[in-house]
Amino acid sequence: MTSIRDVAREAGVAISTVSKVVNRYPNVSEETRSRVEAAIQKLHFVPNAAASALSSKQAARVALIISPGEGGVMDEINMQYLSGAFRSARELGLDVITVFAPMAEKQSVPEMIQYFRTQSIAGLVIFNLNREQTTLRGLIQSEEFRAAVVDAPIVNAHSSCVSVDNEQAQYDVADRLCGEGVMRRILYIAGSADGYITEERLAGMRRLARERNLVLTEKEGGFSQKRAREITGEYAADHDAVVCASDIMAIGAMRRLMEMDIFRPVCGFDGLSLMGYAGKQMYTVRQDFDGIACAAVAEVHRLMNGGEGRQIVMPHEIVRMTYEDVIR
Amino acid sequence: MTSIRDVAREAGVAISTVSKVVNRYPNVSEETRSRVEAAIQKLHFVPNAAASALSSKQAARVALIISPGEGGVMDEINMQYLSGAFRSARELGLDVITVFAPMAEKQSVPEMIQYFRTQSIAGLVIFNLNREQTTLRGLIQSEEFRAAVVDAPIVNAHSSCVSVDNEQAQYDVADRLCGEGVMRRILYIAGSADGYITEERLAGMRRLARERNLVLTEKEGGFSQKRAREITGEYAADHDAVVCASDIMAIGAMRRLMEMDIFRPVCGFDGLSLMGYAGKQMYTVRQDFDGIACAAVAEVHRLMNGGEGRQIVMPHEIVRMTYEDVIR
DNA sequence: CTGTTAGCGCGTTCAG
DNA sequence: CTGAACGCGCTAACAG
Numbered sequence: 174m175t176s177i178r179d180v181a182r183e184a185g186v187a188i189s190t191v192s193k194v195v196n197r198y199p200n201v202s203e204e205t206r207s208r209v210e211a212a213i214q215k216l217h218f219v220p221n222a223a224a225s226a227l228s229s230k231q232a233a234r235v236a237l238i239i240s241p242g243e244g245g246v247m248d249e250i251n252m253q254y255l256s257g258a259f260r261s262a263r264e265l266g267l268d269v270i271t272v273f274a275p276m277a278e279k280q281s282v283p284e285m286i287q288y289f290r291t292q293s294i295a296g297l298v299i300f301n302l303n304r305e306q307t308t309l310r311g312l313i314q315s316e317e318f319r320a321a322v323v324d325a326p327i328v329n330a331h332s333s334c335v336s337v338d339n340e341q342a343q344y345d346v347a348d349r350l351c352g353e354g355v356m357r358r359i360l361y362i363a364g365s366a367d368g369y370i371t372e373e374r375l376a377g378m379r380r381l382a383r384e385r386n387l388v389l390t391e392k393e394g395g396f397s398q399k400r401a402r403e404i405t406g407e408y409a410a411d412h413d414a415v416v417c418a419s420d421i422m423a424i425g426a427m428r429r430l431m432e433m434d435i436f437r438p439v440c441g442f443d444g445l446s447l448m449g450y451a452g453k454q455m456y457t458v459r460q461d462f463d464g465i466a467c468a469a470v471a472e473v474h475r476l477m478n479g480g481e482g483r484q485i486v487m488p489h490e491i492v493r494m495t496y497e498d499v500i501r
Numbered sequence: 502m503t504s505i506r507d508v509a510r511e512a513g514v515a516i517s518t519v520s521k522v523v524n525r526y527p528n529v530s531e532e533t534r535s536r537v538e539a540a541i542q543k544l545h546f547v548p549n550a551a552a553s554a555l556s557s558k559q560a561a562r563v564a565l566i567i568s569p570g571e572g573g574v575m576d577e578i579n580m581q582y583l584s585g586a587f588r589s590a591r592e593l594g595l596d597v598i599t600v601f602a603p604m605a606e607k608q609s610v611p612e613m614i615q616y617f618r619t620q621s622i623a624g625l626v627i628f629n630l631n632r633e634q635t636t637l638r639g640l641i642q643s644e645e646f647r648a649a650v651v652d653a654p655i656v657n658a659h660s661s662c663v664s665v666d667n668e669q670a671q672y673d674v675a676d677r678l679c680g681e682g683v684m685r686r687i688l689y690i691a692g693s694a695d696g697y698i699t700e701e702r703l704a705g706m707r708r709l710a711r712e713r714n715l716v717l718t719e720k721e722g723g724f725s726q727k728r729a730r731e732i733t734g735e736y737a738a739d740h741d742a743v744v745c746a747s748d749i750m751a752i753g754a755m756r757r758l759m760e761m762d763i764f765r766p767v768c769g770f771d772g773l774s775l776m777g778y779a780g781k782q783m784y785t786v787r788q789d790f791d792g793i794a795c796a797a798v799a800e801v802h803r804l805m806n807g808g809e810g811r812q813i814v815m816p817h818e819i820v821r822m823t824y825e826d827v828i829r
Numbered sequence: 830c831t832g833t834t835a836g837c838g839c840g841t842t843c844a845g
Numbered sequence: 846c847t848g849a850a851c852g853c854g855c856t857a858a859c860a861g
Contacts, residue, residue, distance in 0.1 A: 174854090177855060186831075187831060189855095189856080192857090200831090219618040226837095227551045259600075259601055271583070271597075517841075519839095549838050554853095555853050
C-alpha cells in the first residue's frame with residue numbers, strides 16, 4: 174500500500190504538502206501541486222479514509238435504519254428510501270452504513286450505543302419507526318446521536334422528524350374520492366395501533382367526515398391486506414366507499430369487492446407501483462420516498478453540524494393509478 | 502472520547518494489556534482481566550474501529566452492489582439479498598457498505614477502484630449483474646478485489662459466482678407445468694439478451710422441449726411485464742402453455758390471458774410474493790435469495806482469505822403459489 | 830508558500 | 846504474564 178509519505182518522497186516535498194494537495198487546500202503553488210499530482214498518478218496513491226478520519230476526528234458517519242416488511246410489501250418503499258439516502262449522503266460527503274431494524278431490536282440500547290460508537294456513527298436516519306421498536310426509541314431518547322426520524326413525530330434537541338402531512342394527505346385523498354359522487358357512509362380501514370402515522374391519518378379522515386357530514390366506520394386493518402379483505406367483506410356492502418390507510422390494504426379491499434361483485438370506490442395511500450395490480454384504477458397519495466430520504470439525510474447532516482431538532486413536512490400529491498400507469 | 506489509554510490508567514495496567522483483554526487474547530491473568538473489564542465498564546470505553554483497522558491493517562470491508570429495478574419489481578429480491586448479506590456479514594465480522602449499481606456505472610473503472618480502495622474495500626458482492634454494466638464487469642476483471650457475483654457466470658482466480666442452477670430450474674418448472682396435461686406447443690417468454698441468466702434458462706427450456714418433443718416458440722420478453730403481455734396477446738392462442746423466465750412476465754401473461762378470456766397454464770420464475778397478485782395459482786421457481794446472498798458473502802470472505810474462485814450452485818424449489826399463500 | 834512535528838487510537842513486537 | 850515503545854496513514858498547528 175503506497176502512502177502519503179511515498180508520494181512526498183517521489184515529488185520531493187513534505188508530507189503535509191501532499192495532504193494539502195489531496196484535500197484541495199488553496200495555499201499550494203501551482204507548480205508543486207502539479208508535481209505532487211504527477212507523483213500521485215505515478216504511484217497510484219489512494220488516500221486511506223480510515224486514517225484520515227482518525228486523524229481529523231471528523232468521522233461523519235450516518236446509520237440508515239430500515240424495517241423490512243416480512244411480506245415484501247414494504248420493499249418498494251424501503252428501496253426508494255435507500256436510493257434517496259445514498260444519493261444524498263454521497264452529495265454531502267457523508268459515510269453511510271445500513272442497518273436492518275430487526276437486528277437492532279435484538280440488542281439492548283447500551284449495546285446499540287456501543288456498536289454505533291465503535292463504528293464512529295454520529296447520526297441516525299430511522300425509517301418506519303413504530304411504537305414497538307423500543308431499542309430504537311431508546312436510542313433516540315438517549316440523545317447520544319443526532320437523528321432524523323421518518324414518519325414518527327419525535328422531535329427533541331437532537332432529533333428531527335421528516336414526513337408528509339399525513340393528516341392533510343388522508344383528508345385530501347378521501348376528499349377527492351368522495352367528490353366523485355354522492356357518498357355518505359364511509360368505511361375507513363386504518364393502520365395499526367403501533368404506527369405513529371395511523372392516528373394522524375385517522376385524524377384527517379375524521380376532519381373530512383365532520384366537515385362533509387359523513388358517517389364514518391373505523392376499523393383497524395393493521396396494514397394487512399388480509400385484514401382489509403375481511404373488513405371489506407363484512408362491512409363494505411353497507412357503505413358507499415372504502416378509504417384505506419395504505420395501498421396494500423386498498424388492494425385487498427378492491428379484490429374482495431370484485432369477488433363480492435359489488436362496486437365501491439376505494440382509495441389507498443403511498444403510491445406504490447403495486448397499486449397497479451389492484452385491478453381497477455384507484456386514487457392514492459403519492460409520497461416521494463426518495464425525496465423524503467434525501468431530506469432526512471440532509472437533516473441529520475444539519476443536526477450533526479449543531480442544528481436544532483425540528484419538524485419537516487414534505488409535499489404529497491393525489492394521483493389516480495391504473496394498471497397501465499404502472500407496468501413496464 | 503475515552504480511549505484505551507484512559508482505561509489503562511484507570512486499571513493501573515499498560516495500554517497493551519487493555520488491548521489484549523479487548524481482543525480476547527489468552528495470555529492475561531484472570532485478575533488483571535477483570536480489573537481491566539471493570540475499568541472498561543466504568544469509563545464506558547468503546548474501541549474505535551477506524552483506529553483498530555488502521556493499526557492492525559485488517560480492514561476486511563466488503564461492498565454490496567445492488568441494481569434497483571426502476572419499476573419496483575426487483576425491490577423484493579434486492580431486499581432479501583440485503584437482508585441475507587447483512588446477517589452473514591455480521592456473523593463473519595465483516596464490515597459492509599452498500600452501493601447502488603447505477604451510481605457505480607456513472608463512474609469509470611479506475612474511479613471505482615480508487616473509491617473502493619480509499620474505503621478499504623477488499624471484496625465485492627455483486628447482485629444482478631448484466632452485460633451492460635461495463636464498469637462493474639471491468640472492476641471484476643481488474644481482479645483488484647475479490648468478488649462474489651450472483652447470477653452471472655464469471656469465475657476467475659479472484660471471483661466466484663453464486664446462483665441456482667438456472668438451466669435445471671427452468672427445466673424443472675416447465676416440466677412440472679407440462680406434466681399437468683397434454684401440451685405440445687409451448688410459448689417461452691425469455692428474459693433480456695443482456696442478462697446472463699437468460700441463456701441458461703433458455704437452454705433448460707430447450708432441453709425439455711427436446712426430450713419431450715415439444716414445439717417451442719421463443720420470444721424475448723426482456724423481463725418486462727408489458728412485453729410479456731404483448732407477446733401473450735399475439736401468440737398464446739396458438740399455444741398450449743406459456744412458460745416465462747420471470748414472475749413479473751408471468752403476471753403480465755396471466756393477466757392478458759384473462760383479458761383474452763382463454764385459459765393457458767402459465768409458470769414463472771423467482772418466487773416473488775408478487776406472484777400472488779397474478780390472479781390464478783401458478784408454478785414458479787422459488788429461489789432462496791436470502792440464502793444466496795448469505796452464501797455470496799461467505800464466499801467473498803473465503804476469497805479474501807486466499808481461497809480460489811469457483812462456482813457455487815444453490816438449491817431451488819418448484820412451488821405453486823396462489824393469492825392466499827401470499828397475502829398477510 | 831513549504832516543511833517539521835506532534836498526535837489521532839490502537840495493535841504488536843520484544844524485553845523483562 | 847506484563848509493559849514500554851514503535852508505527853499504521855493521515856491532519857493540523859506551528860515555524861520557517
